[in-house]
Every structure is written in structure tokens, then in C-alpha cells.
């Protein structure tokens with residue numbers, strides 16, 4: 426199966442988020458960037474499918490040259506080749522359109538995204554990409570088993586899950602469950618060496634335009650100091666929740 | 674015209690639907706326009722009752738029996754184009770989140786998700802949204818004549834309703850679906866996390882899965898949903914759907930009670946926008962206390978049953 430894994434390049438989950446002094450962008454100073462955690466589930470599932478069914482796994486990111494270490498990491502984990510679309514991602518629909526052009530040039534049978542990127546938390550790209558392509562979408566996807574041009578895919582719904590029957594090609598929005606945390610692949614020394622010579626193609630963007638743009642960023646107001654309550658006087662907590670916080 | 678997706682569950686409107694309809698009505702009023710709610714598929718609740726939440730009209734599309742992303746997106750997107758909607762409001766439930774991107778493409782709209790407040794302006798649409806897993810707040814502006822707004826459930830809450838019945842129109846529709854639901858498994862009696870107003874959450878401090886009975890009892894007394902930290906779901910003590918945090922479900926309840934959870938930055942990222950946070954932890958140095966409104970230092974196995982009893986006494 427020919428699989429495309431869409432990788433978003435995001436601040437590490439431990440990063441303290443700061444904005445530039447004009448408040449217009451993320452201050453990337455000192456921030457470590459990683460493969461979006463949801464995309465790691467997708468990449469691992471793609472590699473497992475590749476071991477069963479053959480084919481190729483291609484990683485793609487829309488971004489400037491600064492995203493290449495993240496793509497190299499995907500190659501080190503096991504992707505066969507990588508594509509960087511040379512455009513600054515500024516809006517999920519712009520990204521989806523750029524990705525759609527990669528998909529249609531490559532005759533992919535499956536596209537795996539993450540259910541959302543933990544930077545701007547849009548959660549838009551998977552279903553937008555599927556709609557541009559006219560393909561089925563399963564998001565958040567917590568299980569995927571292909572058989573003979575079709576697949577059974579599980580999707581998380583509020584309070585449960587559902588199993589869908591779809592025809593391929595399709596787009597998935599990956600989440601934990603698609604593979605388990607313990608199955609996640611990490612780069613080993615051999616993978617890191619091999620990644621240096623695997624192909625990373627830079628593709629010119631189609632020039633898709635953004636439909637929205639950030640005006641400013643700020644940090645949420647911090648909580649006021651915590652009120653500690655004596656463990657022997659839980660009625661005091663109940664009273665505060667009722668009278669002060671008014672939540673019960 | 675502001676269009677709003679009126680999601681149903683087993684034929685009933687969800688609480689998040691009322692919130693989204695009120696949001697759409699407020700946007701419409703601010704522009705001297707009208708809110709039209711679109712119901713897709715079977716509804717046992719009377720659709721005109723959405724008028725009480727500010728819908729001017731309800732468009733009820735009959736045909737689809739179950740939710741399917743591509744099909745619902747086509748129906749909503751086409752309705753938005755036909756009615757020339759300037760905004761399309763969709764609540765960020767599991768189904769709503771799946772729809773937003775596809776509806777935007779279908780309706781030739783831009784899309785802003787994770788929205789937490791009413792727009793600051795309408796021409797162009799400029800609105801506040803969460804970014805970086807609640808570590809940041811973004812003001813975002815649409816440059817398109819039509820904008821999909823993805824609303825965070827519970828961001829505004831449902832206000833007392835005052836409106837009267839809405840006008841309604843029934844239509845039989847067909848739109849191609851691209852997936853067939855072959856099975857649904859629902860955890861019975863549980864409250865869906867994204868919409869929950871109260872959440873009782875527990876971490877590795879609970880030591881073993883068989884100790885969750887007291888967590889469930891506390892949740893039951895409060896009418897709360899249960900949640901857990903990531904390692905708890907990774908080791909299989911609790912189902913994945915309960916995992917909250919930066920890489921799990923993001924919650925926004927009135928009350929979040931964290932029991933035996935240390936308060937790692939990735940956990941806080943998904944829960945810190947909760948209005949009131951109570952932390953119960955045996956370690957006075959646990960980082961979670963810095964993000965809490967109320968804290969209790971002590972052994973969960975001693976405190977939780979007594980807290981449940983105290984709440985029961987208060988609520989009766």
C-alpha cells in the first residue's frame with residue numbers, strides 16, 4: 426500500500442509557550458520542535474501496514490527549511506522518503522490544499538494525518554483534505570484494518586466508539602488507539618544513519634491562500650493563589666464550592 | 674444569515690446544541706440578521722423547540738439515519754451556500770470536530786476552530802480562540818465572506834431560554850455517504866467528557882484499577898464525568914476515551930477534581946481552562962496545587978469517601 430503520513434512540526438509538549446514582543450507570533454527561541462504526538466501514532470500504523478502489505482511510506486510536511494529535522498526524524502523512525510512543501514503554513518485550509526496537491530501527484534492509497542496539531546489545535550486538516558479529494562474520512566481514528574480495497578476503521582464518538590466500513594483511498598485522523606502507546610516506534614542508531622541518505626524532496630507550493638490569519642497572541646490569566654483546605658474539614662470545601670465558586 | 678448545526682443524539686438535542694444555537698442567535702442579533710438551525714436525520718424532540726434558544730427557523734433534513742462525516746458536511750455546506758450564510762456555527766463535539774474542515778471546504782468558507790467567545794467583530798469576523806493546548810490565546814481574523822466557527826463546548830454555557838417556537842421546514846434529502854456505520858459501542862450511563870460540566874479525574878496515585886470505585890461514586894454524586902491522566906489509560910487501568918490533557922481530550926468544565934494526579938504540564942494543558950479546580954494529593958509539593966483553586970493535602974483513600982459523603986449530605 427502506498428501511504429502518505431502528514432507530519433506537523435510542533436513545540437515539544439513540555440515547552441513553555443511565549444509570544445514575540447509584538448504578540449503576533451510564537452517566540453520559537455529555545456523551543457524544541459517535535460513530530461506532533463498524534464502523527465506519531467499515524468506513522469507507526471503506516472509502518473506496521475507496510476510490513477504486512479508492502480508498498481511505501483512517505484512523510485510530508487508543509488513548512489520552511491526549519492521543519493527538515495522533524496522530517497528526518499520521521500525517516501529515522503522508518504518512513505522511506507519525505508516531501509517538504511516549501512510554504513509557511515498559516516491556515517489549515519491552505520495546508521490542506523497544499524497536501525491535496527501532493528496526494529494527487531503521488532497516487533496514494535491512504536493518507537494518515539493526526540486528529541489535530543497540538544500547536545494551533547485546529548483539528549481541521551484531515552476532514553478538509555478528505556473533502557478536497559472527495560475521499561472518506563475517519564477522525565478521530567482509533568483503529569484501521571484494510572482488506573481488499575476496503576477497510577474497517579474505528580472512530581471515537583462522544584461516550585463510545587463506532588466501526589465504519591469504507592472504500593479506499595481514505596484519510597484518517599490518528600489518535601492513540603490506532604496503535605498503543607507501547608507500540609510507538611522511536612529512532613534507533615541504524616535508522617538515524619539511514620535517514621541521512623533517504624530522499625527528502627522539496628516541492629514548490631501551489632500557492633494556496635489562507636482564509637484566516639492570527640491578529641495577536643496572549644497568555645491566559647493565571648489562577649489566583651490556591652486555597653488550602655484542612656483534610657479533616659471537608660465540609661469547608663463543600664461550603665466553598667457552593668457559596669464561593671458556585672459550582673455545586 | 675447565521676447557520677448552526679443542531680446535532681442530535683438518539684433523536685434528542687445535546688446540551689452543546691443549545692449552546693451553539695444561542696451562540697448563533699447572538700451573532701445573528703449583533704448583525705441584525707437571523708439564525709437558522711439545521712437538524713439532520715431523525716429527531717424525536719420537537720425541532721421548533723430550538724426557537725426557545727434563539728433559532729429563527731429550523732431546517733429539518735430527513736434522510737440520513739446516522740451521522741456520517743462526508744454526508745453531513747455536504748448537506749450542511751450546501752445549505753449554507755443556498756441560504757448565503759455568513760457564518761456556520763458547529764459545536765466541537767466529536768462529530769462536530771470531524772465536520773468543521775469538510776464543511777468549510779464544501780461551503781467555500783474559511784474556518785476558525787477552538788473558539789471560546791463571541792466574535793469581537795463581524796466584518797471581518799474576528800474572534801478569540803484557544804491555541805497551544807490552552808497555553809495560549811489567539812485572536813484570529815477570517816478573510817473570507819463565509820466563516821465556519823468551531824465552538825468549544827461549555828465555553829459560554831447554556832443560558833436560560835426565553836424565545837418562542839421557531840418556524841420550521843422539512844425537506845427530504847439525499848447526499849452520498851462515504852462510510853457505513855457497521856457497529857456502535859456506547860459506554861452506558863457515562864457522560865461525554867467534552868460536554869461535561871463537572872469532571873472527576875484520577876491519576877496514578879490511585880495505585881490500581883480496582884480502586885476506581887470510589888472515583889466513580891464521587892462522580893455519580895456530582896453528576897460528573899470520569900477522566901484520568903495519560904499513564905492511567907496507557908497501562909489500561911481506564912479506557913482511552915477518559916484520557917485528558919494535551920494529547921487526550923481537552924475539557925472545559927465548571928468543576929474539575931483531580932485526585933492523585935501530579936499536574937504535569939501536559940496534563941494541565943488540557944484541563945487548565947476549567948473554571949474551578951480542586952486538587953487532592955498526598956504530596957504538598959505536587960505541581961498541580963499551583964494550578965488549583967482549592968487544594969487538600971492527604972491520602973485519596975481517606976479523603977475521597979469522606980468527600981463523597983459530605984457532598985451527598987449537602988446535595989440532599
Ligand SMILES: Cc1cc2nc3c(=O)[nH]c(=O)nc-3n(C[C@H](O)[C@H](O)[C@H](O)COP(=O)(O)OP(=O)(O)OC[C@H]3O[C@@H](n4cnc5c(N)ncnc54)[C@H](O)[C@@H]3O)c2cc1C
Pocket residue numbers: 438462875876877878879901902903904905916917918919920921932933934935936937938939940943953954955956959971972973974
Ligand atoms: C508527549 C507527551 C504527552 C503527554 N500528554 C499527556 C496528557 O495529555 N495527559 C496527561 O495526563 N499526561 C500526559 N503526559 C504525561 C505527563 O507528563 C505525566 O507523566 C502524567 O500526567 C502523570 O500522571 P499522574 O499524575 O497520574 O502520575 P504521577 O506523575 O505518577 O503522579 C501521581 C500523583 O499521585 C500522588 N499520590 C500518590 N499516592 C497518593 C495517594 N494515596 N493519595 C493522593 N495522592 C497520591 C503523587 O503525590 C503524585 O503527585 C504526556 C507526556 C508526554 C511525554
Ligand SMILES: Nc1ncnc2c1ncn2[C@@H]1O[C@H](COP(=O)(O)O)[C@@H](O)[C@H]1O
Pocket residue numbers: 430431432433434461463464485486487488514517520537538539540541542543545546547548549550551
Ligand atoms: N504544516 C503541516 N504539514 C503537514 N501536515 C500537517 C501540517 N499541519 C497539519 N498537518 C496534519 O494535519 C493534522 C491536523 O492538523 P490541524 O488541522 O492543524 O490540527 C496534523 O496532525 C497533521 O497530520
